Amino acid sequence: MYAQMIKSTGKGIKSLDEMDPEERAFQERINAGGKIEPKDWMPDGYRKNLIRQIGQHAHSEIVGQLPEGNWITRAPTLERKAILLAKVQDEAGHGLYLYCAAETLGVTRDQMTRDLLSGKMKYSSIFNYPTLTWADMGAVGWLVDGAAIMNQVPLQRTSYGPYARAMVRICKEESFHQRQGFDIMMKMAKGTEAQRKMAQDALNRFWFPALMMFGPSDKDSVHSAQSMAWKIKMNTNDELRQKFVDETVPQAEYLGLTIPDETLKFNGETGHYDFAEPDWEEFFQVLKGNGPCNTERLAARNKAWDEGRWVREGLLAHAEKKRSRQMAAE
Amino acid sequence: MSSPESSEYKGTEAAPHGKARSTEWPLWEIFIRGQHGLSHRHVGSLHAADAEMAIKNARDVYTRRNEGVSIWAVEASAIAASSPEEKGALYEPANDKVYRHPTFFDIPDEVGAM
Numbered sequence: 001m002y003a004q005m006i007k008s009t010g011k012g013i014k015s016l017d018e019m020d021p022e023e024r025a026f027q028e029r030i031n032a033g034g035k036i037e038p039k040d041w042m043p044d045g046y047r048k049n050l051i052r053q054i055g056q057h058a059h060s061e062i063v064g065q066l067p068e069g070n071w072i073t074r075a076p077t078l079e080r081k082a083i084l085l086a087k088v089q090d091e092a093g094h095g096l097y098l099y100c101a102a103e104t105l106g107v108t109r110d111q112m113t114r115d116l117l118s119g120k121m122k123y124s125s126i127f128n129y130p131t132l133t134w135a136d137m138g139a140v141g142w143l144v145d146g147a148a149i150m151n152q153v154p155l156q157r158t159s160y161g162p163y164a165r166a167m168v169r170i171c172k173e174e175s176f177h178q179r180q181g182f183d184i185m186m187k188m189a190k191g192t193e194a195q196r197k198m199a200q201d202a203l204n205r206f207w208f209p210a211l212m213m214f215g216p217s218d219k220d221s222v223h224s225a226q227s228m229a230w231k232i233k234m235n236t237n238d239e240l241r242q243k244f245v246d247e248t249v250p251q252a253e254y255l256g257l258t259i260p261d262e263t264l265k266f267n268g269e270t271g272h273y274d275f276a277e278p279d280w281e282e283f284f285q286v287l288k289g290n291g292p293c294n295t296e297r298l299a300a301r302n303k304a305w306d307e308g309r310w311v312r313e314g315l316l317a318h319a320e321k322k323r324s325r326q327m328a329a330e
Numbered sequence: 331m332s333s334p335e336s337s338e339y340k341g342t343e344a345a346p347h348g349k350a351r352s353t354e355w356p357l358w359e360i361f362i363r364g365q366h367g368l369s370h371r372h373v374g375s376l377h378a379a380d381a382e383m384a385i386k387n388a389r390d391v392y393t394r395r396n397e398g399v400s401i402w403a404v405e406a407s408a409i410a411a412s413s414p415e416e417k418g419a420l421y422e423p424a425n426d427k428v429y430r431h432p433t434f435f436d437i438p439d440e441v442g443a444m
Contacts, residue, residue, distance in 0.1 A: 039414050089394065096391050100375045103357070109377060110354045166374070173395075313353055319380035 002060040002124045002148060004215040004287065013229050030231050035161040038104040046230055050160055051107050052121070053232060058098035059116045059123040063297050065091045067131040068140060076134060083180050084137060090177065094170050101162040117302050125283060126213050128291030129205070135188050135195075139202035141181015143210040143248065149174050150244045151214070154234035163232070182251065189255040196256075203252065204260045208278040214241040216280060245273050357406040358384040360391075362398035370402050378403070 016024050022041055029036070036042055065088050072088065075081035099109055115121040126144055131137065152174060156167045188199035215221060215237040227233035249266075252259050263276045285291065355377040361370035373392045378384035384403035392398065412420060428434050437444050 037414070039411075041414075086394075089390075093391050093394060096376060097374055103375070108354060169374075309353075312355070315379040315383065316353065316355060319383075322380065 002057045002151065002213070004056075004122070004124060004213070013226055027229070030159045030229075034159075035164065036159050037161045045226070046232070047105050049227060049230070050163065050232055051102055051105050053227075054098050054102040054105075054163055054166075055107070055112045055115070056122050056124075058095045058102060058112070059121055060127065061091050061095035061098060062116075063123045063127045063301065064144075066297055066300055067127055067129070067293075068137060070131050071134060071137050074134070075137075080184075087141070087177055087180060090173050094173070097166040097169055098163075101160075101166040104162045113305065117298070117305055119289065119298060122287065123297075124213060125286040125291065126209050128286050128293045128297060129209050130293050132205075133198050133202060135184070135198040135202035136206070138181050138184030138188055138199065139206040141177050141179075142185050142251070143181075143203075143206050144213070145174055145177040145181060146248060147210050147213045147244050149178060150240045150247075151235075157231070157234060159231035185255055185257075189257055199255070200257050203257050207260050208282075211241055211244070211275075211278045212280075212283045212286075214238075214244070216283070217277065220280075242272055245275050249273050355379050358388075358403045359406050359409060360384070360388040361402040361404070362388070362392055363400040364398055365396070370400065373397075375406060381405075 014023075016027060019027060023043055026036070026040075026042060026046075036046075068084060068088050068091070072081060072084055075084050099112060102112060103109060112121065116123070126147075131140065149171070152167055152171050156164055156171060158164045158167065185199055185202075188195045188202075190196075218224070218236045218238045221237055224233060224236060228236075245264075249259060249264065261276045263274065265274050266272075267274045286294070289295075356379075357375050358378055358381075359375050360373050362373050363370045376384065376387050376391055378387050381403055385401050388401045388403055393401070424430070
């Protein structure tokens with residue numbers, strides 16, 4: 001998902017009886033559906049995992065602005081441009097809600113930024129794919145935001161209070177994102193033959209990368225159990241992927257577009273669609289930094305940070321000067 | 331700079347970092363009053379160089395969809411907060427005073443709504 005491949009620091013799950021009283025009280029509170037707040041006692045592993053997960057999620061929102069920002073100046077109409085601007089601005093907001101949640105765990109914003117810029121912290125693999133045509137704006141909203149919603153809705157119930165509250169805000173706004181994407185797809189799919197082809201091409205390119213957003217298959221996802229016990233992960237990767245496929249296939253049918261998977265078939269016995277797994281080798285390569293746009297994305301973030309430095313320092317100096325003048329006048 | 335919400339983290343990963351940290355803008359806690367006459371409510375935090383910028387940023391981050399009609403920005407370091415360890419001493423005195431709740435009193439049905 002937006003936080004793929006979070007490596008747990010725990011050494012397998014302890015039973016309640018193996019825990020010391022503090023940890024046991026903590027786990028029992030989570031089991032009972034209680035919330036953990038920043039100043040409450042928490043195991044080190046819980047804190048570390050959350051910093052990584054929320055940080056990775058925040059970075060994904062920020063880097064996620066780049067593939068869409070790419071089309072702001074070339075949106076086909078003024079209305080589409082205004083909508084896309086609002087959407088990209090929302091992504092910035094989502095990043096900020098999440099950074100602020102992560103900061104309550106004691107990590108600083110600068111530290112997280114530094115770790116993103118150096119490549120130490122990751123962001124979602126999906127944003128390392130290029131947006132080649134206007135139809136990609138439709139596919140990203142429809143599929144990428146659609147996949148994000150699958151993961152974020154259950155996270156509103158996550159055990160960490162500030163994270164859950166950030167998710168509530170994000171989910172309220174995310175639905176706009178998916179609908180504006182589907183709206184673009186509808187226009188394109190029902191437009192001229194050239195437009196329909198562009199829409200199909202966008203779906204072809206984004207389908208498997210969207211499936212990868214949910215992370216590796218459960219059988220290869222060794223760190224999930226602890227995260228699920230802590231309720232910082234609410235569903236398994238495969239559960240969410242299946243749910244996404246089940247909801248998306250009829251939408252593609254409505255658009256008259258073909259999902260690029262010849263094995264895709266409704267299974268009457270399970271009541272779900274059977275589908276092909278994405279190419280996991282490609283997924284791991286993209287995570288490692290070898291996707292089509294990894295270098296470009298990190299370069300863009302580093303450039304923004306370096307070139308914005310004089311602004312950050314200048315405004316801070318100005319604020320300090322103002323404050324000292326005010327104090328002198330008093 | 332940390333929020334009154336923040337907890338201390340002693341892990342190596344997030345150890346304080348001298349130079350980078352000295353340029354980080356202060357943290358502000360943001361409170362917003364919604365449309366319907368309710369009190370200002372804490373919505374989150376953000377970084378800004380001064381109060382004016384904190385309010386402008388709060389407008390952009392927390393009221394993109396008319397969520398508020400008034401913004402308070404408070405520098406996080408200026409907030410005094412109770413700590414979870416005090417929970418017992420602070421709130422226990424209220425525990426044995428159930429008569430403070432109206433439901434403590436049984437009013438006969440024939441009296442009607444009260």
